[in-house]
Amino acid sequence: MRKLIVILIAFIFYSCEETVVLDLKQTPSKVVIEGLVTDKPGYQSVKVTRTADFYSSGKTPRITNASVVVSDDLGNEIAFVHNPNNHPDSTGIYLPETAFTGVVGRTYALRVEVDGVEYLAQDKLLPVTNIDSLKVQKNPDQVEDPKDEGKIYEVLLFAREPQNQKDFYLFKFYRNDTLTYFIDTDVYYSDDELLGEKIDGVPSPVYYGLNDVATVEMYSMSRQGYVYYNDLNLLLNNDGGMFGSIPASPRTNLSNGALGFFQVSAIATSSVVILE
């Protein structure tokens, strides 16, 4: 809702803009951790990097010598190893030594040690409701004026929102296995505060062309996860604190001043091929 308002205000003001070069103070670099444990095989990973200068280009510095361990509330410990397949794009990414999947109801803890400093986090694996079906229809606005040529179909999501519990969701949309956003700073997330049970045909924010495979992933999140993605959204889409809130660091479950988040989720997935 907040984002909507900010966009509207920007629309109303007759405004121009230009790129300026800021004279920014150097700040010491910080450790960034992006951890994910889910109930699906192959998703478990921890990425450890550092912050970079605002004006730097290319990937941010990777940390390859960290010690990474995930444990659950039964005392099981899984060590993560740095880029076991030596994939050049996976520098800084740690994968479990022995494959495992998360279990709904368990709490998972992450311990990352970088240069003698320990960063801790924990999060609970909450259930996620099923995606009942996906339907495809043309989006009239995209038919008229497509953002990407030929991408004029939207996917409609059908589900039942459990009304007896508090749920938080994160959505990811894939176009032929490529994670896609309508705008690069979009974050697709929701709580269920204002939602009724019937979720009948909520349209995707991402558009597809003929024969594309559209995949929707729905992640369960803890309240902590919702707070993180909400704050991240505010930060990515900030207006400089004029009508929106003043930019601030997202609140995270990581200790010791590390940036990023340790997310634990159940995933519901559904795919559809876009046909005429």
Place this chain on the structure above:
Amino acid sequence: MFRLLLASVFIFLSLNILAQERYTLNGYIKDMGNGEELIGVTVYIPQLKAGTVSNQYGFYAITVPKGTYEVHFSYVGFSLQTVTVELNGNVTRNIEMANEATVIQEVVVTDRAIDENVVSIQMSKNTINLTQIRKLPALFGEVDIIKNIQMLPGVISAGEGTSSFFVRGGSADQNLILIDEAPVYDPSHLFGLFSVFNADVIKDSELYKGGIPARFGGRLSSILEVRTKDGNNKNYNVTGGIGTMAARVAVEGPIKKDKSSFIVSARRSYIDAFLKAADQDNLVHFYDVNAKINWKKNNNNRFFAAFYTGRDVFNFNNDFGFAWGNKTGTFRWNHLFNERIFSNVSVIASNFDYKLELKDPVQGFQWKSNLQELSIKADLSYAINTNNELTFGYHLTGRRFSPGKISPNTSGSIFTTVDLQHMYALDHGFYISNQQRINDALTLDYGLRLSIFQNIGSGDVYLYEDPQDNIDIVRTDTLHYKRFETIKAYVNLEPRIGVRYILAPGQSIKLSYNRMVQNTHLISAATVPIPFNTWNPSNYYLKPQVADQVAIGYFRNFSADNYEFSAEAYYKDIKNVTDFADNAEIFFNEDLSTEYRQGDSWAYGTEFMLTKVTGKLTGMVTYTWSKAMREIPGVNLGNAFKANYDRRNVMNIQAAYDYSARWTFGAMFTYSTGRPITLPGGKYEYGSYNPDVITERNAYRLPDYHRLDLSATLTPTRNPNKKWRGQWVFSIYNAYNRKNPFTIYTRTVQDKDGNVVGDGTQKEARLVYLFPILPSVTYNFKF
């Protein structure tokens, strides 16, 4: 409480005894031309070196020893009037003053008018001179008092195109904005491009920045009192104008000559007419309607009813829309108990509401919010004797806050109905103050306001394991309160003190101290409030905000009062200033109390103002140096930070030149230090995002702001046989086309079409600016 009342009764009695052998001269002062009552007219008796000023209803009363006196009535823009009065008993003398513009040039002002700037005890107050601001350039040609208030010393604007203003280190919600005594909760049209005040119906407006009189309460930093015209009770008039953005018309006239009058005015923007013509589906408009009726039953009883409504309506493609607006109503009865006791009883209502609606079969919803208030006020003033004037009164206000209700507007909508708890508050204000003349040089004003505030039921209060934990919210209990049951009460005493000492003729020093208490809090974490913000009363968790301000000033008039000069310095300290946690969720949050963060704020500064009041060239130069800081536990890691509206140096120059009877030229220049802004200390990767690293709040500033506006007003020579009078106003906003910074945001480097450039790892900062050079033409008429 009882003791205070008793004390005031005692003062009454004792002063009555002292007042024997004295008589009172009183009456109403009005404009000869249209019967409008004049506020702030100086009434001065040179023999006694004593005087008073007419109050906000145009009434004056002065009690002096028996005798015959020459009495001077003086008012800026009006000819001095001298009346000889023999006081063998109480005398009522209503005065009609002639506007200088309507008088033949030969009138010679024989006596030097004593001047309010130096002599009045009130400091830190600015009167908006509408005649003057009409000669000055205005954005889109729309004369706007709030845009002029933003130019006053000690007042800061967050950026052009906004209607919020910041007084002496206070935030935008710390200003009490009144139209005919009724509060206006959001004074903006089009998100602040214009204010809700239609200049055609404004009679008078004053801004109190310090030394705030005891009759005002409820906000910490300023009182903006706007009074609309009473309506001409002598002749019928139609005035109006067509500008670049809006058209306006006002009709006024007597209902019964000299007894009763009316005025009705309307203003509406007409951009939507063009948009419709251009087949656009995105429609926007705003309007204002002011109406007023005045009835003078007799000299002792006057009645008055005023009404205002204004609204903004936005509609996008017929499927998304929103609207907001204020409605206010004031009913007032001025009554003279006797020559010395003047009373005013008012019943005031105010309503602010907004709604948003999305029409969609799946995601359709309607969102409504409003705030209503009803108050009863009784104010009395008692002219005890030449040296003492007592004012006292009681104000009772009830408020109802409905922060939000969301409901689905189609059967297939994914939304459910959620109605956030309503909140209720009762606010009692008792005040008494006395203005006492000690001798020719020294005058004191001392008073006290007692504020008794109650947050009442019905309502539920949630108790939390940790009331400040806004992530892991654990409710431990719920307290239920019945209708009218007190949830929380706060009692505060607010002393108000003013001192004026005349150093020499035309020179004075003034001192003031005031404590202000605010029990109505704006729920906004931004710099500039938007119409979709809500308000909360002080409650179980939210404590009243309390401000103490001391100010000292030097006031001087030069060359026969052609020039007025003032220099003031102030220090303001605020306890429990309301702020919000970083990333606070302020919309639709049932646990909003977990986001409240209250702390300290302090501000200090100096203000200089030089005004040229008369002559062909008029205008003012102001300079302000100020600083405003905050330190709030839970915000910016608990470290002190610059307030969002902290601008160190501000300078404004306004000038109007009456070149001939046909042409008047105006110019306005403004300069200010850029506002503080939070900029990144780096960036990082998270998923495919590259967010900024935020370290310190408001550690940077936007580039400086400066702008020059010009205007020329052409009043064609009037055909004496015709009643029609027309006027053309040409203006240029931002004459040298400065790209003035509005805000800065960051993004991944993109091309013109919004496509990410390169590998998507590089970021850039974008400076947003609003208005380039903007010429405009307005035509005004009167008949």
